[in-house]
Amino acid sequence: MNNSQEHGQVDDGRGKRQQILDAAYTVFSRKGYHRATVDEIIALADTGKGTVYNYFVNKEQLFYTLIKECSAKFEADLAAIAALDELPLDKVGKAIKVFLEFYVANADLWRVLMYEMRGVGTEGKSAFTLVQREKYKERFTHTIEMLEKILQEGIDQKVIRPCDVTKAAHGLFSVILMMVFQGFVGQNDESIEKVSRNIADIFLYGVAQTNNN
Amino acid sequence: MNNSQEHGQVDDGRGKRQQILDAAYTVFSRKGYHRATVDEIIALADTGKGTVYNYFVNKEQLFYTLIKECSAKFEADLAAIAALDELPLDKVGKAIKVFLEFYVANADLWRVLMYEMRGVGTEGKSAFTLVQREKYKERFTHTIEMLEKILQEGIDQKVIRPCDVTKAAHGLFSVILMMVFQGFVGQNDESIEKVSRNIADIFLYGVAQTNNN
Amino acid sequence: MNNSQEHGQVDDGRGKRQQILDAAYTVFSRKGYHRATVDEIIALADTGKGTVYNYFVNKEQLFYTLIKECSAKFEADLAAIAALDELPLDKVGKAIKVFLEFYVANADLWRVLMYEMRGVGTEGKSAFTLVQREKYKERFTHTIEMLEKILQEGIDQKVIRPCDVTKAAHGLFSVILMMVFQGFVGQNDESIEKVSRNIADIFLYGVAQTNNN
Amino acid sequence: MNNSQEHGQVDDGRGKRQQILDAAYTVFSRKGYHRATVDEIIALADTGKGTVYNYFVNKEQLFYTLIKECSAKFEADLAAIAALDELPLDKVGKAIKVFLEFYVANADLWRVLMYEMRGVGTEGKSAFTLVQREKYKERFTHTIEMLEKILQEGIDQKVIRPCDVTKAAHGLFSVILMMVFQGFVGQNDESIEKVSRNIADIFLYGVAQTNNN
DNA sequence: AATGAATGAGGGTTCATTCAT
DNA sequence: GATGAATGAACCCTCATTCAT
Incomplete structure (x- = not known):
């Protein structure tokens, strides 16, 4: 029944x-x-x-509700990883994977969100209130902050070289997004797994030829 | 006269x-x-x-013409750098700078373009025809291909480690864009210069702590 | 219980x-x-x-019921005064007072009613049916007829000079309404009492300067 | 041509x-x-x-423009009469006639205006802005003030007995309106002429039987 | 070539009314 | 009898595009 x-x-x-x-x-x-x-x-x-x-209440609030409900699980998963008691480099890898999974699944909607969120149209009526837009932005930065946290942990443990974590986290984030939006990642697990390692590799070790590799 | x-x-x-x-x-x-x-x-x-x-002919074609005329000089500059007879790593640095300059100057319009270009609205009337959108995309990939070319040259000369140049170029491109769109770059030359080196550094050598650095 | x-x-x-x-x-x-x-x-x-x-049955009938139930007591009071065995001029005064009391208490709703009652919207769907509107009008004229009756009595007893009682009654009625709708009457008894005498005075004796006054 | x-x-x-x-x-x-x-x-x-x-700009402003353009001539005519160098009682008669002519011609639209103008719906969005409504009201009171002016002149010249001119003017105004809205006045000139004298008569001398008449 | 009055398809939103529970 | 989720007709307003001058 x-x-x-x-x-x-x-x-x-x-x-x-x-x-x-x-x-x-x-x-x-x-x-x-x-x-x-x-x-x-x-x-x-x-x-x-x-x-x-x-x-x-209106089209805009419908959109916001959609975003909120869609990202709830993702945000929770991410926070869980950040809180994990593991090696920072492993956590970076896991976080990248969670990001990829989420953005691959919701690529189109998030592209829309990211566009509407931008400063454009500050003046005039605009579809999104300024306050509303702030709410969206907070959601966003919140997820990137998880990355920052992990990177900082890595720096503290001396496995990541000292750098501006905010910029680094944004850089990592942007690469993830780009991979998704450019269609470099498929829907299947293997693809995500592979790209995930790709990103981690370049992000961690760069593209330059060194005697280490 | x-x-x-x-x-x-x-x-x-x-x-x-x-x-x-x-x-x-x-x-x-x-x-x-x-x-x-x-x-x-x-x-x-x-x-x-x-x-x-x-x-x-209509609003859409006005937009396209705008994009085309705005990017003409940028595309030419980029091609010039790629054709330069210099060390690949130096060319990477110069290309990054040209990219930054262009996108800093035209951030708002390009954000709009990038949004309208996305797969969205394939069906129905839509503002942008499918064919139209292809034209936009070609413009885009064309500039990224300049990066690919330089990277490939670096691989051939063994100063860049073998990797998927397409992905690497896109990765680099995305980081540049992110820096601009996140407001990490100012309008002034010093700022561009600095961020430019930042990007090159992380892109080439990664964030991981190695005995080299 | x-x-x-x-x-x-x-x-x-x-x-x-x-x-x-x-x-x-x-x-x-x-x-x-x-x-x-x-x-x-x-x-x-x-x-x-x-x-x-x-x-x-619907919004309109709810409105009508409201009007009907609200005016029931008022109409009864008015009929009682008309039937009173007193001097016509005294009855005019009393009737004016009852009118004022009722309209002061229900000014807002009756303003609405009077608007919706007007000839407007004869054709088409409209909110108020033509027949419906007739019912409202009858309620109205019915109260004015009470005034006519009193005035006619006055004429018969030669305390009021012969004139078109229908017009005169309507004139009196309109002045009462105006006093209410223009906010010339307060909610309290003294105010009503005073305005009531005012109206009676001008209505009976006019504004012209005569040797009588 | x-x-x-x-x-x-x-x-x-x-x-x-x-x-x-x-x-x-x-x-x-x-x-x-x-x-x-x-x-x-x-x-x-x-x-x-x-x-x-x-x-x-919108429906409301269309309505306002309509009212404004319709009443322009009427307001001018009225002001002309008030400024005339004649006996006050004659001027009262003329003013009544001008009022009747105007309201007979525009009865329906003005009924609508008068309703929308009222305080009702102060809260909430409402169709008419508070400021807008003030503009309408000014138009109105302005015409009544012409009556006040004439009446005051009459009092000064001792042909009208001292009274509250504001109330008296409103009273006169309301009777005029009522005659129109109740359909007591026809479209033709004789009818207007006749009702006009009727109103003047009762307004000036009252309905009471006196030895004067 | 330049103009701007005229157009109407289309969009977001409201609200009286119904009906299954 | 009491309820409120579901409904869709109706409304005001926007704006890209046309075309006669």
């Missing part, structure tokens, strides 16, 4: 709210924030237009 | 076409592609709405 | 129907007919949306 | 702006502010939706 659908109505068991979020995920990912229309979302969610506004 | 305005009208000597492009640069940079309105562009260009459509 | 709530639920003893009417009174008065929303009414009535539609 | 339509195009010679205002007059009068839709206005004006927004 299915406890969420006692009478087995058509409803697909996710509830309207989730259906809308799922549809919004798809549409925002495919169209970007501006070109995504509520009409298209409801068509996909198989629901009425009013229903959207029962659950979300 | 005025060489840009044969009949010496009030016109400020740039010609309507250029006035529009200049205004478009500003507005697209500030507002992004979608929020930029033709009305705002003509207000800034001090011209009529119809005039825009005399020179450009 | 609670005589209005046999089973003693939390219900505040007025019954859902009355709660809704009370809330509707407040909301319609504050917002007008169109801007008043059912959502706001149920929030104030502390009831469910469906409940409203159990008691009233 | 018609100097406003040199080439005799279809355009009916009023220009789009005027066509829209004319249509708006009709639709607002018939439907009231809220039920009037821009779609209906453009259908009547035989124009495109965007055109409305080329001339007026």
Whole structure:
């Protein structure tokens, strides 16, 4: 007996709210924030237009909710790794993998987010409030800070050479993103595994020929 | 004799076409592609709405023309460096600098471009045609290929360790972009110089602690 | 034993129907007919949306019921005065006072009613049916007819000079309304008393300077 | 030769702006502010939706412009009468006539205006800004002040007995309005003439039977 | 070549009403 | 009887594009 659908109505068991979020995920990912229309979302969610506004105050807040709910698990996983009692270099490797997994899965939506988040359009009405945008940014920097933390640990333990951890973390982050956005990573585990090692290798040891290698 | 305005009208000597492009640069940079309105562009260009459509078939083509004309000099400079008869590692440094200079100067517009270029909106009417987007992408990869070329040269001369040059070039490119977009680089020459060396250093030698350093 | 709530639920003893009417009174008065929303009414009535539609067929009929129930006592009072066995001029004074009291108490709601009642929106769907509007109008003229009756009595007894009683009654009525809607009357008894005499004075004797006064 | 339509195009010679205002007059009068839709206005004006927004910033401002342009002549006429060098009682009569003419002609639209102007809906978004509403109110009181001025002149010349001129002017005004809104006045000149004298008579001398009359 | 009035498809949002529980 | 999630028609407004002058 299915406890969420006692009478087995058509409803697909996710509830309207989730259906809308799922549809919004798809549409925002495919169209970007501006070109995504509520009409298209409801068509996909198989629901009425009013229903959207029962659950979300407006298009923007629907988008924000989507981002928040999508990243929750990722942020938690990342924090767990940072807290792990392991060698920093191993943790760097694991973090890279978690990043890759998340961004490969959510590449399109996050590209949209990253664009809307930028300073562009500060003036005028704009789709995103300034305060709203700050909320998005915090989410972002928060994940990068996890990287910083791990790198700092490595420096403290003298396995990573002293450098500006903020810049280094951002650099690492940007490479990860680029690999994803340029399509250098596939959806499958082996691909992620391989690219993950690739990144770690170059990030840690550089591309220069040295007598060490 | 005025060489840009044969009949010496009030016109400020740039010609309507250029006035529009200049205004478009500003507005697209500030507002992004979608929020930029033709009305705002003509207000800034001090011209009529119809005039825009005399020179450009539509908003999208105006945007493309803008991108093309803006990047012309940059692409040429880059090609020149690649063709230089110098040490690969020096050429890498010079290329990084040219990249930084260009992207610092045009950060806002390029952020917009990079967003609109993404796979998003493949279906439907969309603002950017699929073919159109390919044209943008080619421009992009073309500049990255210059990096690849230099790196390959380094590998051939055994000053860079063998690796996937395509990925490496993209990695380097992404770090440069990130530095710009995250505001880690200032507008002044010293800043660019410094960040430029930073990037080269980490890119070439990695962050790991080795007995070499 | 609670005589209005046999089973003693939390219900505040007025019954859902009355709660809704009370809330509707407040909301319609504050917002007008169109801007008043059912959502706001149920929030104030502390009831469910469906409940409203159990008691009233639609928003419009809720409004009508409200008007009807509110004016019942007023109409009765007025009829009582008209039937009184007193001097016509005294009755005019009393009627003016009753009018003032009622309209001061219900100024906002009646302003709304008077607007919605107007000829406006004859065609099309409209909020108020033509027949519906007739019902409202009858309520209105009915109260004015009480004034006519008193005036006619005055004419018959030769204390009021012969004139078109219908117009005169409407004139008197309009002055009363104006005093209320223009905020010339306060909520307190003295104010009503004073304005009441004011109106009676001018209505009966005019503003012209005569040797009588 | 018609100097406003040199080439005799279809355009009916009023220009789009005027066509829209004319249509708006009709639709607002018939439907009231809220039920009037821009779609209906453009259908009547035989124009495109965007055109409305080329001339007026929004529905509200269209309405305001309408009111302003309609009342301009009326306000001027009234001021002229007040400034006339005649007997106050004659001026009262003339003013009443001008009021009647104007309100008979514009009864419907002004009913709408008067409703939207009221305090109702102070809170919330509402259709009319508070400041906007003040502008409307000023227009109104301005016309009533003309009446006050004439009445005061009468008092000074001792042909009108001392009383609160503000209240008296409002009283007179309200009676005029009522006559119009109740349909006691026809469109034709005789009717206006007759009602005009009626009002003046009762307003000046009251309804009470005295030995003077 | 330059212009700008006119256009209308399309988008986000509101809200009265229904109906299954 | 009481409820509130679901609905969709309707509304105001934006803005890229056209075309007659």
